[in-house]
Amino acid sequence: MITVKDLHKKFGPLHILKGIDLEIKQGEVVVVIGPSGSGKSTFLRCINLLEEPSLGEIQFEGESITAKGHNINKTREKMGMVFQQFNLFPHKSVIDNITLAPIQVRKMDKSKAEELAMELLHTVGLEDKRDAYPSQLSGGQKQRIAIARALAMEPHVMLFDEPTSALDPEMVGEVLDVMKNLAERGMTMVIVTHEMGFAREVGDRILFMDQGVILEQGTPQQLFGSPTHQRTKDFLSKVL
Amino acid sequence: MDFFTIFWDYRSYFLTGIQYTLLIAAIGVLCGFILGLAVALIRMSKWAVVRFIGHAWVEFLRGTPMLVQLFIIHYGLSSFGINFTPIQSGAITLSINSSAYLAEIFRAGIQGVDRGQGEAARSLGMTRGMSMRHIIIPQAIKSVLPAIGNEFITIIKESSIVSFIGVTELMFQSGAVVGITYDGMTPYLVVAVMYFILTFTFSRILGVFERKLKASDYR
Numbered sequence: 001m002i003t004v005k006d007l008h009k010k011f012g013p014l015h016i017l018k019g020i021d022l023e024i025k026q027g028e029v030v031v032v033i034g035p036s037g038s039g040k041s042t043f044l045r046c047i048n049l050l051e052e053p054s055l056g057e058i059q060f061e062g063e064s065i066t067a068k069g070h071n072i073n074k075t076r077e078k079m080g081m082v083f084q085q086f087n088l089f090p091h092k093s094v095i096d097n098i099t100l101a102p103i104q105v106r107k108m109d110k111s112k113a114e115e116l117a118m119e120l121l122h123t124v125g126l127e128d129k130r131d132a133y134p135s136q137l138s139g140g141q142k143q144r145i146a147i148a149r150a151l152a153m154e155p156h157v158m159l160f161d162e163p164t165s166a167l168d169p170e171m172v173g174e175v176l177d178v179m180k181n182l183a184e185r186g187m188t189m190v191i192v193t194h195e196m197g198f199a200r201e202v203g204d205r206i207l208f209m210d211q212g213v214i215l216e217q218g219t220p221q222q223l224f225g226s227p228t229h230q231r232t233k234d235f236l237s238k239v240l
Numbered sequence: 241m242d243f244f245t246i247f248w249d250y251r252s253y254f255l256t257g258i259q260y261t262l263l264i265a266a267i268g269v270l271c272g273f274i275l276g277l278a279v280a281l282i283r284m285s286k287w288a289v290v291r292f293i294g295h296a297w298v299e300f301l302r303g304t305p306m307l308v309q310l311f312i313i314h315y316g317l318s319s320f321g322i323n324f325t326p327i328q329s330g331a332i333t334l335s336i337n338s339s340a341y342l343a344e345i346f347r348a349g350i351q352g353v354d355r356g357q358g359e360a361a362r363s364l365g366m367t368r369g370m371s372m373r374h375i376i377i378p379q380a381i382k383s384v385l386p387a388i389g390n391e392f393i394t395i396i397k398e399s400s401i402v403s404f405i406g407v408t409e410l411m412f413q414s415g416a417v418v419g420i421t422y423d424g425m426t427p428y429l430v431v432a433v434m435y436f437i438l439t440f441t442f443s444r445i446l447g448v449f450e451r452k453l454k455a456s457d458y459r
Contacts, residue, residue: 050359077365087360090457091378100374101364135457146360153364 001026001157001188002047007056009042016042018212020056024157029189031199034209035235040192041084043209044161047190048072048079061156077105080150084162086142088134088149094121095130098149106153113152120148124178140171144178151182158182160191196239200224208232246426250417257413258434264327264409265396265438268334272395273388275335276342281372283347294343301340307401309333314405330402330409338395345387349380382453389446393439400435410434 002024009017016039024030032040045051047058049065049072058066065075089097098120099113108116121127124144134142143163150158160179164172176198183189183202193199199206199220206223208216216223216232224240227233247254282294301309314329324332353376361371381388403412410431417427 048363050363073362073365073367076363079363081360081363083356083360085354085356087354087356089357089360089375089379091382091453101361101366104370104374105365133455133457150364 001028001061002190003057003059004047005057005059007043007046007058008054009039009046009051010054016212017046017053020214022207022214024188024190026156027186027188029183029187029191029202029204030207031203031205032190032192032207032209033194033196033199033235034207034215038209039212040209041161044159044190044192047159048076048081050081073105077153078156080147080153080155080158082143082146082150082158082160082163084165086134086139086146086166088137088142088146090134092133093130094126094132094134094137094145097134097145098152101149102152116152117148120151121145123151123181124148125174138171139167140174143167143171143175147175147178147182157188157190160189160193162192162194164193164195194239196224196236208235210235243426243429246417246421246423247430250420250427253413253417254410254430254434256408257410257431258438260327260407260409261396261399261411261435261438264330264334264402264407265399267331268338268395268399269392271331271335272338272342272391275339277346277377279339279343280346280350283343284350298340298343301337302344306333306337306398307404309337310401310405326402326405326407329405330399330407333402334395334399337398338391341391341394342388345384345391346380348387349384350376352383353379385446385450385453389443389450392446393442396439396442397435 002022004020004022007017007020008015020043032043034040042051046053053066056066057064060075060079064070065072089100092100095114095117098117099110102108102113102116103110118127118130121130124147126141126144126148129137129141129145134145137145163179164175167175172195176195179189179191180202191199191203203220205217206220207214208223208227208229210231216227216229223232224236227236279294279297282290283298285291285294310329310333313333314324314326317324357375357379358371361375362368366374399409400411403409403415406412414427414431418424421427
């Protein structure tokens with residue numbers, strides 16, 4: 001579904017990504033772990049071109065999205081993204097946050113978009129927050145709304161950029177539950193996270209990134225049970 | 241002569257004056273707002289040439305006296321066969337002059353919106369234009385509303401310079417009343433109060449508007 005070939009990203013003299021090759025299959029849940037500064041988030045943001053790759057190719061559903069003249073907006077409609085800082089639109093109510101893109105981008109009827117939004121609010125358990133503004137929500141609620149907003153575009157893949165890192169500890173669970181539920185329903189997901197328990201439980205495949213490359217990858221059993229690289233072992237011993 | 245006598249005896253002068261002041265200031269505010277927003281977007285274009293035009297526009301209009309701009313538009317252009325009525329010249333000058341200041345205010349506001357907002361919008365498949373229109377600009381305007389209000393009040397006051405080309409707005413009319421009454425103080429005091437009432441009312445209205453926009457901030 002997503003093919004990444006020799007992806008490089010440089011910020012000025014900084015070489016953040018040093019050649020990433022990856023194939024993500026439909027329905028797969030890929031969890032990216034690694035020390036901070038290893039390029040996990042940059043890699044994720046390259047997948048929907050929020051960061052322009054310096055070199056290399058990304059294909060999505062058989063189409064090269066890094067090719068010149070490719071309309072990235074069309075691709076982004078099918079790639080939902082959830083941010084560490086939620087990035088809800090503070091001047092819009094919850095329902096407007098969710099329906100804005102379906103109405104504007106997918107040209108959906110307002111009533112149909114609201115119907116869809118209510119279904120999604122039900123999924124994330126926040127139907128009663130329909131008319132609330134983001135400033136009235138807790139962090140966990142914000143992130144669940146952000147997930148609902150991304151899902152309203154009915155994406156084929158969901159990208160999660162440290163979705164629980166900005167949350168108070170007691171709110172992490174509610175967000176992870178929503179994500180787990182999503183994974184169980186067969187959504188293709190790429191998740192950058194520090195939640196190792198969640199990674200082990202939900203991930204089909206774990207990628208360990210360090211210094212701009214995927215150092216090691218495998219099933220959770222392989223990667224957490226018997227890591228082969230010393231740096232993977234060091235990292236895991238610190239976080240587990 | 242006392243304040244109220246002057247005001248009452250020459251009320252038709254002041255009334256005409258306030259009408260023209262309101263007319264010219266309203267056009268200046270409205271056109272300045274739209275033009276200013278456009279110039280702000282031009283200044284943030286991805287093409288350097290377009291950016292340069294926006295930059296030059298702002299620097300020229302900020303860096304030269306409005307009176308000079310007014311004379312260029314009213315007298316200067318007429319020697320090239322482009323003739324405006326005094327009211328037209330006044331409205332055009334106020335609009336383009338305030339557009340330069342408002343453009344800078346808008347630009348600061350737009351650049352002050354958190355980067356994540358645009359990224360969230362784009363990640364949902366919105367185009368640059370949609371993201372600007374629905375996400376960035378509404379938040380930008382809200383955050384710079386006090387500065388915009390300041391500029392609007394400046395426009396109301398600066399509209400007095402169009403008296404130089406014979407528009408019968410407040411300033412011009414007060415001069416006329418001074419000429420008739422030989423009272424060199426009171427008519428000016430009357431228009432000072434009238435200007436103050438205009439600007440004060442306006443800033444109250446903006447205050448209400450600001451509170452309305454803040455509705456989404458309440459916890």
